[in-house]
Amino acid sequence: MNERLSKTKLKDIRALTTAKGRAEAGRFLVEGERIVRDVVAKGISAHVAIFDEEALHSKPTLQKLAASFNDRALLAEPKDFLAIADTENSQGVVAIFDLPKPGCQMAAKTQRxxxxxxxxxxxxxxxxxxxxxxxxxxxxxxxxxxxxxxxxxxxxxxxxxxxxxxxxxxxxxxxxxxxxxxxxxxxxxxxxxxxxxxxxxxxxxxxxxxxxxxxxxxxxxxxxxxxxxxxxxxxxxxxxxxxxxxxxxxxxxxxxxxxx
Structure with missing residues (x-):
């Protein structure tokens, strides 16, 4: 049984919907089943993934994704999930990742x-x-x-x-x-x-x-x-x-x- 999203965690996650909150936490939100799956497939680990429990019950592919997160998957009531989702018709999952570190390197002279x-x-x-x-x-x-x-x-x-x-x-x-x-x-x-x-x-x-x-x-x-x-x-x-x-x-x- 997955842990439920607490009110305290909900407040912390909602802060990541703002630029200030992301900068202070060093983390950001990634919403959507496909993009979360693709990012994880690149070997990038998420801190936690929040799933809309109604969507989870009706979508086998979402259930498989949730299972891959093990104890890092949290269940949210629909109203709480909507508080952190950015889309009206969400795919039922939002994951939290570290902000990539900034920095561009100039290429070697021999490279295009x-x-x-x-x-x-x-x-x-x-x-x-x-x-x-x-x-x-x-x-x-x-x-x-x-x-x-x-x-x-x-x-x-x-x-x-x-x-x-x-x-x-x-x-x-x-x-x-x-x-x-x-x-x-x-x-x-x-x-x-x-x-x-x-x-x-x-x-x-x-x-x-x-x-x-x-x-x-x-x-x-x-x-x-x-x-x-x-x-x-x-x-x-x-x-x-x-x-x-x-x-x-x-x-x-x-x-x-x-x-x-």
């Missing part, structure tokens, strides 16, 4: 490497999708600057499909310091923006070490990046739309680099 710099990307769905595709296309690291949302926000984590565990990252990075770091390590800096003097991203011959700046949904890339040495590259598109979604733009440039 692509980095992303996210500038004011505030939408959690976009943030998570960037991490998902960064994992798919072997991105060497993601740097978050100027007003980005927390990549360990529950919505971002779900959208990443486990990508937040795969890709190195750094948060709250200062643009000036990052540009100096790239220059020192021989990483060329490119701003992905549809401006007049931009090079065509599909035709440009790029160096082995590149970092691509992706702007947020509203403000785009801050003009200061130009003074920090960033060159503009544009993804060709029709005039029907002013710009591409941030996650889509990041995925395209990473796919181009991966293909090459």
């Amino acid at each position: 490497a692509s980095f992303l710099v996210l500038d004011n990307v505030r939408d959690p769905g976009n943030m998570g999708t960037v991490f998902r595709h960064a994992s798919a296309f072997s991105c060497a690291g993601i740097f978050l600057v100027r007003g980005c949302c927390d990549p360990f926000n529950p919505k971002a984590v779900r959208a990443s499909m486990g990508g937040v565990f795969d890709v190195a990252y750094e948060m709250d990075v200062e643009a000036e310091a990052l540009a100096a770091r790239f220059k020192k390590d021989g990483v060329a800096l490119f701003a992905c923006e549809n401006v007049k003097d931009a090079r065509n991203a599909f035709d440009a011959t790029l160096p082995s070490h590149c970092a691509f700046i992706i702007g947020g949904e509203t403000e785009g890339i801050h003009p200061a990046w130009k003074t920090l040495g960033a060159q503009s590259v544009a993804i060709p598109q029709s005039a029907r739309m002013e710009s591409l979604n941030a996650a889509v733009a990041a995925s395209i440039v990473l796919a181009l680099r991966y293909r090459a």
Whole structure:
């Protein structure tokens, strides 16, 4: 018989739904049967998994997952589970993992490497999708600057499909310091923006070490990046739309680099 979720533990877990609570505890929530199973399959251990007892009784696959957690599986009444779930139609499981340690390493000169710099990307769905595709296309690291949302926000984590565990990252990075770091390590800096003097991203011959700046949904890339040495590259598109979604733009440039 699995232990039931106590009111004290419920309070502690609910704190992880906030950025402050996650930072203080060094842990975050992963919601959904598939993503929890996939993360555990990577060999990453969860502290505990909370199961909606009603969903557990009706889903054999969820029962199998709960059994794999042994005494680290907690049963929650539906109303208590809803207090920690981020989705209206939850799959019945939320697990708690340690926050991955931040830190991006510059690649060796002999290796090809692509980095992303996210500038004011505030939408959690976009943030998570960037991490998902960064994992798919072997991105060497993601740097978050100027007003980005927390990549360990529950919505971002779900959208990443486990990508937040795969890709190195750094948060709250200062643009000036990052540009100096790239220059020192021989990483060329490119701003992905549809401006007049931009090079065509599909035709440009790029160096082995590149970092691509992706702007947020509203403000785009801050003009200061130009003074920090960033060159503009544009993804060709029709005039029907002013710009591409941030996650889509990041995925395209990473796919181009991966293909090459």
